[in-house]
């Protein structure tokens with residue numbers, strides 16, 4: 001938890017209350033000499049049903065004593081997320097550039113389905129330190145990690161804009177969730193709390209590039225959150241080239257961690273596999289992928305085949321459609337479940353890996 005002053009400091013140096021999760025709010029209330037239920041009241045204002053008017057000041061928290069509202073205002077800032085830009089895709093999805101505290105901004109994508117489903121793909125960091133060569137975010141480097149509240153705010157922005165409740169959320173925007181583990185878990189718990197976000201754990205998905213210690217910790221969490229792992233190649237040398245930030249984390253260990261995750265959570269992670277022309281779509285790569293996806297025993301992982309989206313300045317090309325289809329067929333023949341993920345929002349650069357704007 002950041003150092004929260006309890007005696008009033010220069011306003012410009014105050015931390016944002018959005019950097020706190022439920023535990024952080026409880027600690028803050030304790031430090032302010034308040035009973036524990038005050039933390040729940042504040043969480044309900046921040047992350048519960050959206051109030052009719054945007055929440056921009058602690059003054060609006062009318063069920064808190066005036067003295068507490070004043071102390072909160074002297075202790076931390078309350079930054080309301082602002083939409084700096086909205087782009088609408090022909091397919092109905094919308095991409096937002098959301099302004100955060102301190103002048104940073106991240107991208108959030110909302111994808112409606114049917115009349116009442118809304119999936120939000122949220123960012124966990126501004127930028128990303130892992131530098132995957134196919135990814136626009138990775139090319140920008142890391143700017144900063146987001147607080148739990150800043151992640152939840154991205155869902156609120158989309159929900160208010162669509163006038164719909166968010167039914168599913170995926171940590172698949174900018175950033176590597178397990179490089180910001182505590183805040184991401186804090187956000188998932190705010191979203192999962194039935195008095196706050198009210199989204200079932202299975203409808204909350206984390207996509208990781210495969211950080212081993214993060215997978216281990218995630219396996220041991222009590223909730224049934226969903227895990228997706230970006231594999232992109234089951235051949236070590238190819239993966240090292242595509243995802244240089246992971247070169248120290250061998251595929252053999254990744255496979256073991258996934259088996260551990262499956263055994264301890266009772267849930268199977270899915271594998272994301274981006275098809276890149278001439279790089280990871282060869283017969284040898286296919287064979288390695290089948291071996292990896294077979295998991296251990298009868299446990300096969302589901303493979304999501306993704307069409308590479310071209311990024312500005314990127315020299316990699318997507319595999320041609322017939323090779324994509326052949327890849328999917330071969331996986332199915334090998335009894336590995338595979339789907340081809342339709343990309344949405346590509347016309348507004350909102351598709352996977354195209355999220356580049358960090359301010």
Ligand code: SAH
Pocket residue numbers: 134135136171172173174175176177207208209229230272274306307308309310311351352353354
């Ligand atoms: N850091 C996490 C989550 C964010 S990236 C991860 O890597 O899983 C979200 C997804 O977009 C990942 O599966 C990533 O591999 C994919 N992606 C990255 N660049 C892409 C591109 N150019 N085209 C399509 N998907 C891409």
Ligand code: SF4
Pocket residue numbers: 128129130131132135136137138139173174175176209230
């Ligand atoms: Fe980071 Fe994921 Fe992009 Fe890799 S694919 S650079 S881990 S956001």
